[in-house]
Amino acid sequence: MKSQLRRYALFALVMVADLFLSWQYPARGSEAVKSALDYLVEMLLFMPPIFVLVGLLDVWVPRQIVEKNVGPDSGVRGVVISILVATAAAGPLYAGFPVADALLRKGCRLANAVIFLGTWATIKIPMLMMEVKFVGLPFALLRLALTLPAIIATGYLMEMILKVGETGRFAQGAGEKNY
Amino acid sequence: MLFNIVLYVLAAAALCISFRRDRQKTKKALAIAWNSFRNLIPTMLGIIGLIGLMLALVPREVIAGLFGNNSPAGILLISLAGAVTLMPAFIAFPLAASLLQSGASVMAVACFITTLLMVGIITAPMEVNFFGKKFTFWRNAIGFVLALVIGGVMGVVLQ
Numbered sequence: 001m002k003s004q005l006r007r008y009a010l011f012a013l014v015m016v017a018d019l020f021l022s023w024q025y026p027a028r029g030s031e032a033v034k035s036a037l038d039y040l041v042e043m044l045l046f047m048p049p050i051f052v053l054v055g056l057l058d059v060w061v062p063r064q065i066v067e068k069n070v071g072p073d074s075g076v077r078g079v080v081i082s083i084l085v086a087t088a089a090a091g092p093l094y095a096g097f098p099v100a101d102a103l104l105r106k107g108c109r110l111a112n113a114v115i116f117l118g119t120w121a122t123i124k125i126p127m128l129m130m131e132v133k134f135v136g137l138p139f140a141l142l143r144l145a146l147t148l149p150a151i152i153a154t155g156y157l158m159e160m161i162l163k164v165g166e167t168g169r170f171a172q173g174a175g176e177k178n179y
Numbered sequence: 180m181l182f183n184i185v186l187y188v189l190a191a192a193a194l195c196i197s198f199r200r201d202r203q204k205t206k207k208a209l210a211i212a213w214n215s216f217r218n219l220i221p222t223m224l225g226i227i228g229l230i231g232l233m234l235a236l237v238p239r240e241v242i243a244g245l246f247g248n249n250s251p252a253g254i255l256l257i258s259l260a261g262a263v264t265l266m267p268a269f270i271a272f273p274l275a276a277s278l279l280q281s282g283a284s285v286m287a288v289a290c291f292i293t294t295l296l297m298v299g300i301i302t303a304p305m306e307v308n309f310f311g312k313k314f315t316f317w318r319n320a321i322g323f324v325l326a327l328v329i330g331g332v333m334g335v336v337l338q
Contacts, residue, residue, distance in 0.1 A: 008221045013225075015228065028236065031231075031234070034231075035230065035231040036227050043269070043273065049191075052190040052194060053190050053193060054215065056197050056208045059208040092267060098309070100309070101310070118297070131272050134272035134273055138337060139285070139289070139333070142332075158317055
């Protein structure tokens with residue numbers, strides 16, 4: 001309950017600021033409230049279908065298939081699968097860490113795990129929808145086109161830097177497990 | 180508006196197909212949808228309020244002056260802000276739109292978005308826990324450099 005209330009702290013602070021502003025500078029205050037309400041209405045209008053799609057993707061994308069197909073010898077196919085699955089993911093990047101960790105434990109190639117994390121962070125489908133909506137299709141498409149090669153390059157660079165050896169397998173235990 | 184209609188049609192169609200194939204899974208999907216929506220509400224209200232305050236209080240000239248002319252200092256400042264902060268896409272893109280509206284350049288906003296998405300200083304401790312310090316350092320360092328390159332190219336192309 002207490003943590004629930006704390007999550008509204010920022011909102012409460014903003015309300016206080018809005019009230020103070022409306023009292024001292026009515027014009028500025030009403031402008032602030034009006035812009036906020038405009039944004040709120042816009043977001044509430046298109047968020048329900050996005051969340052429904054996110055939920056459906058989460059339920060229908062089979063994790064096992066991934067785990068079987070991203071190993072050291074998976075080549076291009078492994079890269080493609082890593083990207084496709086991560087674009088369908090839901091949730092923030094820190095929700096992707098345990099998934100990538102599980103993949104590595106099951107023998108996933110390091111480059112593929114890094115590519116998976118990078119895709120999860122930058123080009124998930126719901127995220128692209130938001131992007132098109134707010135900053136436009138050219139912005140979103142160009143960012144997608146530039147980010148994809150960057151992510152793949154990062155994956156292979158990481159393998160070289162961390163010297164994972166011929167098998168391409170990331171030495172487990174490298175992470176200091178203190179949780 | 181058209182974008183919204185397409186989204187609703189898409190979601191409705193996907194929901195129908197899913198429901199016909201597996202009721203249980205569809206119920207679970209809707210529960211996930213509702214929970215992630217509910218989780219987002221407090222932060223969303225707060226950030227939307229902040230955007231409103233920013234639009235009303237920070238004069239356009241200030242934002243345009245800091246981030247409007249592609250000065251290296253401005254780009255670096257907004258990129259560092261992107262690297263350090265953590266916010267969901269539902270909040271980041273409206274914020275990006277309001278920055279553009281207030282006179283920030285495409286390059287500055289692109290750098291903000293790319294660093295925000297590719298570098299995670301706040302989540303770094305978690306990343307270290309899972310993959311180690313070396314992995315975390317290099318993934319974020321490479322991400323920061325590439326984010327700046329991508330943002331720069333986008334700024335030039337979309338100008």
